[in-house]
Amino acid sequence: MTRLLSIAVALILALSMLLSCAVAESENEPIEVTIVTYSWDVKGSANTDWIWQKYEEMTGIHVNWTEIPQSSAEEKKMTMFASGDLPDAFFQFDFSVDELYEYGQKGTFINLNDFDDYTPALNAFFESDKAAKAACVMPDGGIYGFPGVSYNTVGNSLRYYINGEWLDRLNLKVPETLDELTATFEAFKTQDANGNGDTDDEWPIYIRYRSFGWAFERAFEGVFGLGDHGNNQCDTGFYLEDSTDTIEYIYTSEKCKAMWQQFAEWWAAGYFYPETFGNFDYASWVTAGKVDDVVGFFQWAHANFLYDGASQVYDGINQFRGGISEKMSYLNPSLSTVGAGIITNKCKYPERMAKWFDYFYSDEGRIFTYAGIEGETYFVDDDGVMRYTDDIMNYDGGWQLGSFQYGLFTYGGGVPSLEIDTDAMFALHYSSPEQEFGTSVEDCSQFCDDDVWPAFIAIGDEQAVIDTYATDLDNYVTESRVKFVTGEWNFEEDWDAYVTQLNSMGVAELQAVRQAQYDRYAAAQQ
Amino acid sequence: MLYRYKSRGALSQLRRSMVRNTGLYLMSLPVVIYFIIFSYLPMYGVQIAFRNYSLTEGITTSPWVGIDHLRVFYQSYYFGRLIKNTLFLSVYSLLVSIPAPIILALMFQEVKHKKLRSVLQAISYAPNFFSTVVACGMIVMFLAPNTGVIPTLLEALGVKLNSSILTNKDTFRHIYVWSGIWQSVGWSSLIYTAAISGIPTDQYEAAAIEGASHLQQIIHITLPNLAPTITILTILAMGGVMSVGYEKVYLLQNDLNLETSEVISTYVFKTGLLNKKPRYSFSAMVGLFNSVVNLILLSSVNLLSRRISETSLW
Numbered sequence: 015m016t017r018l019l020s021i022a023v024a025l026i027l028a029l030s031m032l033l034s035c036a037v038a039e040s041e042n043e044p045i046e047v048t049i050v051t052y053s054w055d056v057k058g059s060a061n062t063d064w065i066w067q068k069y070e071e072m073t074g075i076h077v078n079w080t081e082i083p084q085s086s087a088e089e090k091k092m093t094m095f096a097s098g099d100l101p102d103a104f105f106q107f108d109f110s111v112d113e114l115y116e117y118g119q120k121g122t123f124i125n126l127n128d129f130d131d132y133t134p135a136l137n138a139f140f141e142s143d144k145a146a147k148a149a150c151v152m153p154d155g156g157i158y159g160f161p162g163v164s165y166n167t168v169g170n171s172l173r174y175y176i177n178g179e180w181l182d183r184l185n186l187k188v189p190e191t192l193d194e195l196t197a198t199f200e201a202f203k204t205q206d207a208n209g210n211g212d213t214d215d216e217w218p219i220y221i222r223y224r225s226f227g228w229a230f231e232r233a234f235e236g237v238f239g240l241g242d243h244g245n246n247q248c249d250t251g252f253y254l255e256d257s258t259d260t261i262e263y264i265y266t267s268e269k270c271k272a273m274w275q276q277f278a279e280w281w282a283a284g285y286f287y288p289e290t291f292g293n294f295d296y297a298s299w300v301t302a303g304k305v306d307d308v309v310g311f312f313q314w315a316h317a318n319f320l321y322d323g324a325s326q327v328y329d330g331i332n333q334f335r336g337g338i339s340e341k342m343s344y345l346n347p348s349l350s351t352v353g354a355g356i357i358t359n360k361c362k363y364p365e366r367m368a369k370w371f372d373y374f375y376s377d378e379g380r381i382f383t384y385a386g387i388e389g390e391t392y393f394v395d396d397d398g399v400m401r402y403t404d405d406i407m408n409y410d411g412g413w414q415l416g417s418f419q420y421g422l423f424t425y426g427g428g429v430p431s432l433e434i435d436t437d438a439m440f441a442l443h444y445s446s447p448e449q450e451f452g453t454s455v456e457d458c459s460q461f462c463d464d465d466v467w468p469a470f471i472a473i474g475d476e477q478a479v480i481d482t483y484a485t486d487l488d489n490y491v492t493e494s495r496v497k498f499v500t501g502e503w504n505f506e507e508d509w510d511a512y513v514t515q516l517n518s519m520g521v522a523e524l525q526a527v528r529q530a531q532y533d534r535y536a537a538a539q540q
Numbered sequence: 541m542l543y544r545y546k547s548r549g550a551l552s553q554l555r556r557s558m559v560r561n562t563g564l565y566l567m568s569l570p571v572v573i574y575f576i577i578f579s580y581l582p583m584y585g586v587q588i589a590f591r592n593y594s595l596t597e598g599i600t601t602s603p604w605v606g607i608d609h610l611r612v613f614y615q616s617y618y619f620g621r622l623i624k625n626t627l628f629l630s631v632y633s634l635l636v637s638i639p640a641p642i643i644l645a646l647m648f649q650e651v652k653h654k655k656l657r658s659v660l661q662a663i664s665y666a667p668n669f670f671s672t673v674v675a676c677g678m679i680v681m682f683l684a685p686n687t688g689v690i691p692t693l694l695e696a697l698g699v700k701l702n703s704s705i706l707t708n709k710d711t712f713r714h715i716y717v718w719s720g721i722w723q724s725v726g727w728s729s730l731i732y733t734a735a736i737s738g739i740p741t742d743q744y745e746a747a748a749i750e751g752a753s754h755l756q757q758i759i760h761i762t763l764p765n766l767a768p769t770i771t772i773l774t775i776l777a778m779g780g781v782m783s784v785g786y787e788k789v790y791l792l793q794n795d796l797n798l799e800t801s802e803v804i805s806t807y808v809f810k811t812g813l814l815n816k817k818p819r820y821s822f823s824a825m826v827g828l829f830n831s832v833v834n835l836i837l838l839s840s841v842n843l844l845s846r847r848i849s850e851t852s853l854w
Binding site: 092095096113289291292293486492496500 | 706794802
């Protein structure tokens with residue numbers, strides 16, 4: 015009996031040794047996985063990308079990329095989940111936080127907590143940025159995705175731009191406060207800012223079609239104390255009232271009234287293009303003249319949105335001072351995407367896959383994903399600064415598309431990665447935030463709150479409550495905003511009725527949900 | 541299709557008819573299969589209107605919620621307005637779009653020069669081939685302040701416009717309906733032109749001998765002969781009363797004319813697809829509600845027409 019036992023033990027020992035040998039050997043054993051990602055018109059297939067060929071040499075993992083156009087992604091997602099025909103992983107494939115949580119809870123997406131031995135770099139990142147971690151940990155404690163992170167606050171925000179040529183011609187400086195901005199608009203409107211002899215063909219403010227509410231107004235919410243905690247906060251329609259430390263509805267607040275009064279004043283003075291709320295066609299408008307002869311002030315992420323080369327003419331502004339607050343409200347958190355990389359329960363090698371993703375957060379991995387390999391995609395110049403090769407810089411569509419041809423993580427956003435230092439990133443393409451945005455990261459960070467909220471997660475019945483009330487409230491606000499701003503309604507007579515109407519449409523119910531979500535977030539931060 | 545089987549012996553009659561007309565039945569088979577596959581089978585998806593559909597749980601396994609979604613829609617602030625706008629837009633366009641092509645067809649009939657008539661007809665139905673997006677782009681351009689043809693013309697005539705035409709909530713309905721006429725009237729008049737040319741000429745000749753004037757001929761011969769066509773087309777149009785197509789409304793819509801331009805289909809589009817968190821079940825329910833109302837309208841108009849004029853779809 016004892017003999018039998020000892021033989022058995024010996025056998026087991028031998029087996030386990032063999033096994034552990036096998037495991038050690040399989041470390042870089044070639045395997046194949048399938049990953050779903052977006053396809054891009056501006057680049058060839060990921061299956062032939064330089065970066066993935068190099069990465070396969072390093073890891074032994076051969077990736078079969080399944081590429082889906084962004085436009086049909088939602089549809090494909092539906093069929094994939096309905097049929098259960100899932101890939102091993104998703105890369106740069108947008109899942110909302112709610113979807114991530116839903117599939118994570120159901121076990122469709124693996125919980126990275128179970129594989130944290132294989133994600134040392136990600137763990138180190140979470141250690142260094144608690145807020146980012148709080149955003150990634152779902153209410154059930156699980157982490158279901160690799161995040162996309164960029165500390166480039168300049169690039170994470172929607173910014174104001176003002177026509178520098180007009181300022182020079184009228185001998186004005188870049189406005190810093192709201193009052194100075196109003197005075198500047200007045201000068202643009204009444205004096206011949208474009209210098210063509212006609213004082214009537216300048217429009218101080220240009221707003222992109224259908225973006226007054228979610229873009230123009232949202233940026234100004236920071237000035238009126240409605241947007242201290244960034245874009246996701248504004249997006250909920252609620253703000254954190256400092257005086258009471260409670261979550262309040264933006265659109266029934268006195269602060270919002272003050273903001274709309276300001277807009278109404280600008281409207282009445284004729285600073286807005288009269289078709290701002292109409293179906294006007296941007297192209298037909300600007301072809302009437304040179305764009306920079308027509309547009310005085312606009313806002314977007316990059317000035318070149320207006321036309322190629324606009325960043326040479328337009329000066330960037332972070333936020334205006336002299337209001338209730340001076341925070342940038344259209345600011346996305348540094349952790350822009352929670353589920354940028356996802357491993358599914360169909361994956362046979364979750365450990366290897368976790369390691370595969372984790373490398374992107376290590377110091378070497380960050381250089382590899384953004385700069386590539388020295389001598390192939392970048393070189394180090396005499397001052398020790400990394401620069402892209404001429405091949406990338408001279409690419410027809412510019413450096414960004416040039417680097418993207420190699421598969422570097424520089425295009426499209428929502429990539430599972432930790433972007434390299436912002437100045438180094440700009441230096442790679444011989445530029446700087448000052449050159450492109452008219453501000454440095456340091457200047458910009460003065461206007462950024464320390465606590466930029468992630469998108470909150472709905473649990474239990476919360477989503478049903480939001481669904482029931484939010485759409486109608488949003489619609490009513492959209493409609494009423496226009497009436498107040500254009501003067502169809504006036505603030506003395508119609509404001510109270512407007513507030514009463516909103517309150518009867520479920521503000522209180524929605525507020526309770528948002529307050530609960532905020533409380534959970536605040537508790538997770540501790 | 542045209543004769544109805546008596547309920548007794550219907551099956552054996554059908555069998556006999558099938559044996560006799562095997563070729564015809566075989567020829568209709570692809571169409572029947574097409575409708576089964578693409579129109580009837582997908583109907584099982586309608587059940588998501590009564591469930592809380594989620595992607596992971598799938599169509600048949602998401603939890604049932606009964607008519608909760610309908611209740612939310614009914615209690616919504618926008619319910620009354622959506623119904624009102626939808627009905628207003630469609631009834632208005634029905635009232636205009638039924639007589640307009642008849643009148644146009646009668647007018648074409650009076651153009652005796654053959655070449656001229658076909659040129660005019662070609663011009664009138666050309667806009668029918670513009671896609672909705674192109675047509676709306678043209679409408680927006682024509683009405684654009686400063687640069688548009690129509691405001692410029694109006695200004696030249698001394699009409700002072702306070703605001704742009706498209707952002708005025710009172711003009712939206714007229715623009716919608718009359719631009720629809722511009723697009724479709726020529727094309728819809730073709731069917732009447734065809735019907736008119738099918739009227740035996742001896743009727744006109746007899747009337748002329750009896751001394752009927754030209755107008756009397758139209759009223760007593762042309763129109764009665766057109767009546768069945770008019771009835772059928774009207775019944776068909778009634779079936780679409782609640783379904784104002786979303787593309788055109790959506791493309792002409794802006795924040796300022798929402799009050800008159802938001803209709804059920806744009807609402808479904810916005811809550812169901814544009815929403816950051818699409819409400820599949822809710823919009824399916826609103827869409828279903830829409831279809832049910834349409835079905836009821838269509839059946840009752842059909843019934844009414846069968847009683848009164850003996851012309852009906854079934």
